[in-house]
Amino acid sequence: MILHTVNxxxxxxxxxxxxxNRVSAGDKVILIEDGVYGATIATDALPSLHSFIQRLLASQVGFYTLRPDAEARGLEAISEQSAFKLLSDHEFVDLVVEANKVLNWY
Amino acid sequence: MGHQLICDLRLLTSMKFTIVILGAPYTDEAAESAFRFTQAALEKNHQIYRLFFYHDGVHNASSLITLPQDEIQPAQRWANLIAQYDLEAIVCIASSLRRGLLNETEAKRFSKPASNLTPGFKLAGLGDLVDAAQQSDRLITFGPTS
Amino acid sequence: MNDKRILLVCRIAPYGNSLARESLETALAAGAMGAKITLLFLDEGIWQLVGQHKPETIGHKNHAAMLSALPLYDIEQVLVDQDSVDKRNIGSAELSEIAELIDGHRVKEIFADHDVVLSF
Structure with missing residues (x-):
């Protein structure tokens, strides 16, 4: 499993x-910093990305947002209703440990 | 079930992390994210093999950063963490010289009027980044925001 | 020295930001140390390989000249992503021959085949 960060x-x-475009089945993606605005993606906001994410969810790709970044931006409630699961800093560390390697997209 | 067990055991293992920081403090969130990540990893009893400050990340080591007292003091905060956990914090020497971050030796060598590397940080070459990639269990990069 | 396979992913265009140059300096340092390194140009990184650069017009050193040093430093593989090239309306004739074109499927295999990634 590769963990991808997007900021x-x-x-x-x-x-x-x-x-x-480059994740494989079973990979995980975490939105950090300004990346957390991605939690608002929906059928009527960036629809093609939305359907792409739905397809990837079906192939066991995990999606997360970093809670401190989402909270700082007032996006906690939106994140909670999204496909992106909120993670604490400690859970982010756990995810890095669980992954074989980390790719950072910025 | 078996897979879950392997994951759980892995989470109990202490790993060696390298954190690469490419963003300047204040301007970018990168250094803040890297700091919180480093702290969280240490709190979970992992080891930090090396902090590597590169590109605009080198500015985090400047002792001349002056902010209002009620704001986070980036270099001092890193220096405190580095001292508390005896971390190795490398600042890329080539990136540093180009951005006006010098220790005493370099300031003398290039006849500059001052040095500004915060104690606790060390200037070294890119070989230390390559070595960190080879020796660490995990490497994570915090890229610039801007 | 351990023989971890390092992948350096370069997604930055040259000249506009020093990070493209600094990523190549990292690749050269790895090569000089005899590390097992693969360099992959992806997304905006492919501009590093395109056209005849004349950076003296903006007071820069030539990025392509640095690229041409890669073989001298024993960089094992230099790869460029075909999808990124196609998306930008660039023909393979306009690309530096230093990098081997690979398709999107191979990009994922390259990610899987390496032990650690330096992301630029």
Missing amino acids: KSPYSSQCLSDCL
Whole structure:
């Protein structure tokens, strides 16, 4: 399993879609910093990315947001209702340990 | 079930991490993210093999950063963590010289009026980044935000 | 020295930001140390391989000249992602021959085949 971090908003940067184009089944993706704005992706916000994420969820790709970054930006509630599971800093460390390696998209 | 067990055991193991920091303090969130990650890893009893400050990340080591007292003091905060856990914090020498971050030796060598590397940080070459990639169990990069 | 396979992923265009240059310096350092390193140009990183650079017009050193040093430093593999090239309307004739074109499927295999990734 590869853990991918993404730190840019999908509304301003190709970073998330560049990452998603290269994930494999079983990989995990965590949104950090401005990346957490990606938790707002829905059928009527960036629809093609939304359906891409739905397909990847079906192939066991895990999606997460970093809680301190989401909370700082007032996105906690939105994140909780999204496909992205909120993780603490400690859980982020656990995810890095669980992964074989980390790829950082920025 | 078996897979779950392997994952759980792995989480109990202490691992050697290297953290690469590419963002300047204040401007970018990268250094803040890296700091919290480092702290969380240490709290979970992992080891930090090396902190490697590269690109604009070298600015984190500047002793001349001046912020209001109620704000986080980046270099001092790193220096405290480095001292508390006896961490190795390498600042890439080539990136540093180009950005005006010098220790006393370099300041003398290039006849500069001052040095500004915070104690606790060390200037060294890129070989230390390559070595860290080879020797650590996990390497994570915090890239620039801007 | 341990023989971990290091993948250096370079996603940054040259000149606009020093990170492209600093990523190549990392690759050269790894090569000089005899590390097992693969360099992969992805996304905006492919611009490093495109066209005849004349960076003196903006007071820069030539990035392509640094690229040409890669073989001298024993970098095992230099790869470029075909999808990133196609997306930018670049023909393979316009690409530096220093890198081998690989498809998206191979990119994922390259990720899987390496032990550690330096992400630039």
